[in-house]
Amino acid sequence: MDIKAQLKKAREAINKKDYKKAVDICKDVLNEDKNNYIALVFLGLSIQETIPNNARTRETEKAFRKAIEIDSDNLLAWNGLANYFEKFDTAEAKLELIKIYAFIIGKETNEKKVIDYCEKLCALYKYTNVEDICRVIYNKVETGNLSETALACSRSSLASILKETNELSQDILVVYEDVLSHLISNTMTVTPDYYSQYLLVLYRLRKLDLLVNHTLQMYKMYPEDITSMNWICKMYNELCIENKVSFISSFTNIEEVYEKLLLLEPQNTMGLFTKALCDVKNENFLDAKKYLRNIVAVRSGLIHAWVLLTRVNLSLHCYNDASESAMFVCKLMQSPKCTFDDTLKLEVHKLYLEALSRSPEIADWENAIDHYLTLDEKYKPDCLPYYIRANINSDNITEAEKWIKCLEDSTQSNSDLIGNFMAQLLRKQQKHKEAFGCFTKRKNPKFRMVS
Template sequence: MASGGSSKEIKQLLKNAREAIRSKEYKEALKHCKAVLKQDKTNYNALVFVGVAAAELDQPDQAVAAYRKAIETDQQQLLAWQGLAGFYEKSGNPDHRPELAGVYSQLRELFQSKDPKKWREVSEKLARLQDELGDTEQAVQVLKSLIQSEESEDAPASVRHWIQIADALAKVPALVEEYIMLLERAYKIILESGEDRQQHFGNYIKFLSKCNDVSDDRVRTECLRMHELFPSDTYPLTILAGIYLKCKPECLDEVAESVYTKLHSLDETSSSAFLGIGQTSLARRNYLLARDKLQEGLNGSRNNVHGWLYLAMAQLGLHDNRAAVESSKEGLKVLTVSKQLAASQLKRALLTVQADALLDAGTRSQAQKALQIYQKAK
């Protein structure tokens, strides 16, 4: 332990180091710090000042080592943790980002009982960084703790955190039940707040569309709600068109036709609109118009199985049997690589159209092929 005289000397050296840093005389600051560390190898303030000066002199390894040694000396003091966080923030080195997340976590613990405002600030930084690093679960937990610290869940800051939760979870390909419920709650609060409502309404519909246990009826209802609020937005109409395209042409209602027409008026290049208009034309047995519109739609949406099925049906109606066979084959190809909920029904429908086209051709060999395909379609 240093004597009283050396303690006084250390205080003066630390004061000199602090003043040198303020004057941006970083080499001078290092000299004073080294003099302190000769007498007291674990002097906390001297180690922190070495970290500051070394960072400014572009000596990153020395800076990190000094901050880390100071932290080992006293983990409960803030200065070294804050200095290390500032160093990692400024470095721009992606390798430092996981380390920075760890530092933020420590600062959160230290600020929790001492400074609620700084606790919230570092929590927000940590949540953003964890989300960027792909650590969604941890980011969500931090954001939930921030929301719990707010006075009410619909306060502006709380809504902002709900938006962050929604944005983070929306990027996850497959969510567990707990997070599905959390995401639904997030969207409910966000939409009620009116914050960027159009964008988040679209994201909410996208989320519902991904959920296997959410019915088309519910998605349809939300799309119609969004369309009422934002009539010039093509997104809800495009999702609606995708739902109606799965219906049998003879089962379409006026709402479906209205959706296709509105979508086409807003976006004359929309593949979904062309496919939908082709589907309604097929229902009216206007096979020529149906064929033309379906072909236009498939030009921009080659992987739409229903589009190929309806095109084959239109071509069959025109007795263009060779084209109908080819279109049904294309549909079957797409079906083998896509995940369709009603794959077996679609396969059966495509095979049936293919067999009908071969039978309609009238030759004996094609009739035999048709019989074989009918057997497959059973």
Template sequence: MSSKEVKTALKSARDAIRNKEYKEALKHCKTVLKQEKNNYNAWVFIGVAAAELEQPDQAQGAYKKAAELEPEQLLAWQGLASLYEKCNQVNAKDDLPGVYQKLLDLYESADRQKWCDVCKKLVALYHQEKKHLEVARTWHRLIKTRQEDGADRQELYELWRKLSQLLAENIEDQNNETQQMLLTAFENALDLADNIPSEDHQVLYRNFIQCLSKFPHETTKLKKACEEMIAIYPTVQYPLEVICLYLIDSGSLTSEGHQYCCKLVEMNSKSGPGLIGLGIIALQDKKYEDAVRHLTEGLKESPVCIAGWCHLAEAQVKMHRPKEAILSCNQALKTIDNFGASGGNLHQKNLCLRLKAEALLKLSDGASSEEAVRTLDQVSDVDNTPGLLVLQGLACLNTGAVDKATKIMEDLVTSYPDLAEAHALEGRVHFTKKDYVQAEVSFQRALEKDAEVAEYHYQLGLTYRFMGE
């Protein structure tokens, strides 16, 4: 078979494919392959015809053979891509990313538009398979290419916004590189936005803040983004709510935070974060009734605010409402268990357990004191926290373990001689042992360290009463 006859047979195969005579095309290709077993076009035409005849395995084999023969030619790779896109076989889905990658290499210098089209298909595939890092890197490469090609501001804005949408799912499962690319996508989209203020811009800012709120290490950016959105959209509650909750959870509710909370409550009298913030400020100012009222109302609207429950329990303890404080602590602990006790939640859990133990001890009965002991056993690092050791000593006293309470007290007074609570515990131990003279000395020392605690005055008065008897 001469070279001319090979060309004629290939032309006949091409014509047969155009006429949808796929079996006829296969015959012509086989004729060519008998003469030239490594003929690239013949293998490609077999791939096309076999695919149309719904023979995917034969089509795949033909395209792969052609790609092996001429790896830098487009047709075979294009055919494989088309075949895999229509095929549901597992190996096809596994092989498709590699085919797209090869097409990207071939199109990069030859056809930039087709390069972009394939790039988007590859990203869609990675996104479907939840390969977040690959999505981020590939789409970032697309943006860089469009920048080099002179894309206008609006197109680049749309590309960055699309990347933020692609990466906004399953944020917690992403690695640090992907998360940083997500933040970069939001920042660039916001920087390129022209229509400000607008509904689209507001939604973009809201999504950015929502994303930042899921990154504990990005609190500075979160605060900055909230403040910037508040400046642009002063009547929108969302950024105010987020910054208030951030300040509440971080324990840094300053005068600036007070202003945010007041503004929120002005905009919405039932704003959970606003009311909780006002309650915490009232607690700091020792306005306990206002604190309980605001916190209770706020937690009706924002019941998963752990810090809110902790502060409500603290206010209730201050107001000598131990049973209510225990209920508040239990609600906080339940919420922590639902969200997982890690990082900041672990600190809140320890605080809540401490408040619960303190409330239980105020009930004075044996069962409550025993529960206080069990509660304190759940606190991490109890042995290195003097306030917790004081509670542990009181719990031991209430349950009759006087020797253990004495040992805790002696260690505390030695290690923390300026701690009023240590001397108050010392007084309680002496009082229990009916050594009223020593109890008087200890309570007086406690009052020297902190004269504002009513309990110390009460205990000293009780000591004098028993001394008189």
């Protein structure tokens, strides 16, 4: 048998859509040479184009897989197998396609086909681990000798599926950052959406310096875009609350930004938050509180807003409100997603203890004592005055005296503060004359913590 001539006839039959004839020819060839790769590929192709039934379905897959066993690097059979499974709309078929597409992408050199299979693989992201898909495509982007057009298409495909995924590992976030960095650096691919994704990734990676710089750059590129203004306000808000140096206000008029944002979107959370911050700086605490209460009602997980609300409540001497908002911050700080450093966490504990210890409610004094006792040891020295005040209020005279003595002996000793505490203790014991004597000895009556 002239196998080459027979395979030529099989190809002609396939081109004429005479699949039955092609099947017969291929089977004859395989009877002569059971490992003939081309005959197996033509057989699989021809069988799947005939009227399907279970037996023929199994025979089609069997032919393609047999060809792959013979020559796994040849993509003809892989493409045939992909075409075969694409005809089935089942989860099992999708999982098979994911494996097939991943292999083809790794081997394919034709750019058009690479782009096509990358798009097909990304379309199946809901059926598998997105990170596995990401690694397949990113490896091709990094190691394949692709044109800028192909690279841009592949990166766009990656960005589209990573955007839909909330939880990503650190190494994939780094990949995501690199992908978006290229997309926003290219004038042909940069968009407000890609830029916003990029800022979000930098935020999740806590690359704050880079984040601030690119936030300003995005605003410069898209000054009228809501997303751009939203990011400016977001970064300004968080950096202010975290007491970190912010260059944003040096390069932009933050009031103009939030005013433009609220004009376009009156209930924008970040815009209202920035307005509240500006109100606080102008000591307009009542308006700030109104905005902040509305913000946390809509975004209860916005921890920075809760911190500012607590500060505002204390400034207004609304101690019950302050303790409630501070308690909420303490709960949110327990999340592994909380990015507060120890300095800000300490401030939150101090705000909470100040609110509780200044409250007129006995239960709040008890809560202050309990909260202090459960604190991490590193926070206790700075929070000790609030613990002492709560004990004085609760008539725990012995405990208060003990810790006043410790405070007096510590490196953080404050004669004005200690005199204040001693006066309160004496007053509790009805020793008003002695208490008055403590007040008259105070050198600095401006200490804020104890009144």
